Amino acid sequence: MRRTKMFGLLAVCGLLAGCLGQTQGGDQARNADAKEITLTIVANAALGGKNARGANWLQNWVIPKFTEQQKAKGVTATIKFEQNGTGDEDFKTKVALDLKTGGGGDIIEIDGIWLGEFAQAGQIKPLDDVVGKTDWDGWNQIPKAVQGLGEFDGKRYGVPMGTDGRVLFFNKKLFAQAGLPADWQPKSWQDVLDAGAKLKALGVTPIQLNAGTAMGEATTMQGVLPALVGTGKPIYDNGKWQGDSSNVKDVLGLYQKIYGGGLGDPVLQQEANGRQRSFTLFSENKIGILLESDYFWRSVVEPKNGVAKMADRDAAVGWALVPAKTSGAGVGGQDFVSMSGGGVRVINPNTQYPKQAWEFMQFLNSAEAVKESLAGTAQLTQRQDVNDQVLSGDPMLSFIAEKVLPITRYRPGLANYPKVSAALQQATADVVSGKSPDDVARAYREAVVKAVGEENVG
Amino acid sequence: MASSVPDSSGLDSSGLGVRRAVGFVAPALVLIGIFLVFPALWTLYIGITNYQLTGPAAANPRVVGLDNVLEAVQDPLFTNSVWLTALFVLFSAVIGQNVLGFALAWLLRSASQWLRRTVEGLVLLSWILPSTVVAFLWFAVLSRDTGTLGLLLGSPETSWLVQYPMISLIIFNIWRGTAFSMLLYTSALAAVPPSQLETARLVGASGWQTVRDVVFPHIRGHVLTNTLLISLWTANDFTPFLLTSGGPNHQSEVLPVLIYRQALESGQLGYASAMSLLLLIGNLAVALVYLRLLRRRA
Structure with missing residues (x-):
């Protein structure tokens, strides 16, 4: 009796083992x-x-x-x-x-x-x-x-299906009130923080730099990575992922200056729908500066079909290149940086x-x-012939094509990337909730080592 | 395996005959096998592999034995989650739903018919509404800027689900689940002999004394059964995901939410299955404690 039970169990386990994983293939014709x-x-x-x-x-x-x-x-x-x-x-x-x-x-x-x-x-x-x-x-x-x-x-x-580029969007109306120029172009992180300090006096949220796990990849792509390339080193460099490097610590320090210094809204980063809310707040003139891809211009504050429409988008929304930490400190010695996907x-x-x-x-x-x-709008499509026709009609998108794409970087297309990305998101969440960048960087390194193996972390 | 052979009338009281009896039970057994036993074994098996949703380990999973379990018990996310689950069960079910459910049942006994019906109706409503609808309503109450609670209390800048996630979840779950305790205690109280309550009243016992010395001994079994059921339900409840998704920063990540996030958001199916096993063992341990208490009473 007991033996048959054992055999039964083994047989079931064997069946299960056969089901895990997959092998498929078929006749192409x-x-x-x-x-x-x-x-x-x-x-x-x-x-x-x-x-x-x-x-x-x-x-x-x-x-x-x-x-x-x-x-x-x-x-x-x-x-x-x-x-x-x-x-x-x-x-x-x-x-x-x-x-x-x-x-x-x-x-x-x-x-x-x-x-x-x-x-x-x-x-x-x-x-x-x-x-x-x-x-x-x-x-x-x-x-x-x-x-x-x-x-x-x-x-x-x-x-x-095309590509994109990341810039700093800003609200020109708020900038005018704060005495900042309409053609603002910061040259360093400090310039951005200084502008933030002026905006703070207006009682609005000065800067939205995505942070935390609730925003998922948006935190990595519109927050950590653009900042990281601004320190001179991409996340994956010479076959190794960055651990608790000085570059990563610089980026976490930037987060601390923004969210610990009252220049950003820490609660918003932790809300389940924080990203969408940040869009709404921007469109209601309650956020001064926001790092996003041209998606923001095309699909978020777009006056007709956007998810946070701004009727006066063309007059009210300005954009500037994302500065490196200091001039020339960016990846490849660049003054300005971007990320694309x-x-x-x-x-x-x-x-x-x-x-x-x-x-x-x-x-x-x-x-x-x-x-x-495109339905009459502009976007960086996959096709050069289409881009040549449509981009000239839109100042924002031609800016991306002419000024941003030449300096941009892409994420490493490796299977481990999402794990590292998750660790980066967690690190920003920890900084926003008040931990010190040094402690967070150590914990981040541990998480990355666990995810990709010690030998792959620089 | 039976040690003594019972007489045939005892074995076959319905007179169906073994073959027909098996025929009747078979469909149910097949269903249980497909939907309960098989998934359970499947989970056990996945739990000893490094199976993932995507990536190389999805194509060629490897058996890693108990590594997942060992890793889980050392994982700060897991221990954090166990602690939060314990808090959640203790405050929202064992204390919250139990006490409120009993209080409602006790107080409504002597209330007028229409009041009792109204209150019972409202409490039941919070129990029978679909989770997604309820989550949406609570979102509207607890969110920032335009949330009802913030407006009522004059502090619209408070984001309750972010700043007080566990307290929000506990209050939510009390609201959500009290109906069951209330119903169970209402029928349990009907079993307390009115003559004893009358006697207690005549000798001048206070309300609390009556509950403690007259009512409670009668309904002790009901209390234990109720507590067992609501504890297990709460420990396995996934609704917190709809409200906070475990956030902010894992502060409300009870076990079912952690397991879901590990399995489907991080894609670590093997690791999450091992955690499920640990949750199952935890549930069994709790159930055993209650069953012992029940038996001791008998």
Whole structure:
């Protein structure tokens, strides 16, 4: 009796072991000649909500057009758009769970920085493996640096959706009241802090530099990393992650000056919806300076579709390059710095229609479609030909293209990056809650060592 | 395995015959097997691997034995979480829901019909509303600037969920779960013989003396059962995630929230499964203590 029980248990465990991990693969030519196809595109965008413009484009332009195009070829195509409107981390979890269980849409829009871990998990595969031949004239239009967003380990996994750059946005109305110039351009961190001190007298929150774990990657990308490259060394340098280096301590010291010195709102950083609230507060003229990507200009304070509309955006919102700690102290000896990222569209290796999914992908990235997706606004798209046409009409976006992209840096596309990023977020949370930068830097180092191994920490 | 063979009438009291009896039970057993036993074993198994949601360990998980458990008990996040869970259970369930539930049941006994119905209705409402709806309402009450509580108290700049996360959660959970205790105690109090209450009144016992010396001995079993149930529910409650997501900076990260965040936000499925195992063991230990107390009474 007891023995059978043991055997039963062992058998179950064996079965379970077989289920962990995954091995998938399929014939690239499966259903290549299907007359009826169904494709689903998944994006963190929702009609009337997050990234409304992209959602509207997919629903009302892409789907009808592509369906029509397929019909002309005698194929009945049903294209579905799975909408999401949630925080980036939650969206990532959802996509990872979808892919892990063999489900998910056929084309998925993800943040380029997740590519490495999805690829290493085998949840996405190189485009060549999924669809076979990926010759496409569009590749010539996508700059090399931008193509890199869709690559991992030297292999191409997806088609990038454009890129962005980070600057300091400021409220010109508040600046005028505080006696600061409308064409403000700080030359050092101290200049920013000085401006903050003047704004403080107005009774508004002077500076919003994202901090804490609640904001997730927004803390790393719009806070720690732009500051860190301003100290002269990126987070991943010469094959090692930065530990409790003097650079990291400088950055944590900056956080302490802002949040310990009354120049920022520590509570806001810890609220569950802090980032969205910071947008709202900026649009209500209650925040003076805010570090963000051009996304802020395009989709947040944008007067018509933004999530925190500012009717007088063009007159009220100014921007300046992010200064290095001091002139010339930035990475590569630069005076000014930035960080960039961008989304990538990948094809689910489990798709029923690999050939058609690739066709759909080409359609999504055609010059016509990309231009249409802008709906008359400007954005740094993946395509040079489109950028040449649209950027000149928008002073902010042409500023990004001309002044920011030449000095920007990208995050290391490694699977360990999200763990280091999480440790950085935790470190800023600790500083904001009042701990000393030195103690926090030590704890941060321990966390990174635990995450990536002692030998990989500089 | 049975040491003595009972007579057949004792074994088969319904007269179904073993085969038919098994046939009747089988569907239930299959369901329990699929939805309870299998996931439990699965969790145990994942708990001894370094399985992750993404990255290399997702493709090729490795068995790491008890490493996860050892790491968890040394992890300050885990110990912090155990402590917060203990506080949460103690103050919101063992003390809060119990006392308030009993007080409501005791006081409403002699209240007029309409008052009792109204209060019971309101208390029940807070119990039966869906968690997401309730979380949204509490958000509206406790948030900064336009939160109802801040406006009422004249301090709109207070962000209650950020500045007083655990106290907010404890009060929330008392509000949320008192209905069950109230219902249970209401029916328990009906079992106290009215003649004894009358006698206590005649000899001049105060309200508290009556509760302690007359009522409590009758409902002791109910108190223990109630406390056991609400403790376990509270220890496993995930609603805190909807209110604070464990924040700020882990200050309200009770175990279910920690496990969720480790598993799905950090992607450490193996590590989080090991933590689940520890939570399960904790629950079993608590349940055993209560069961012993109950038995001692008998």
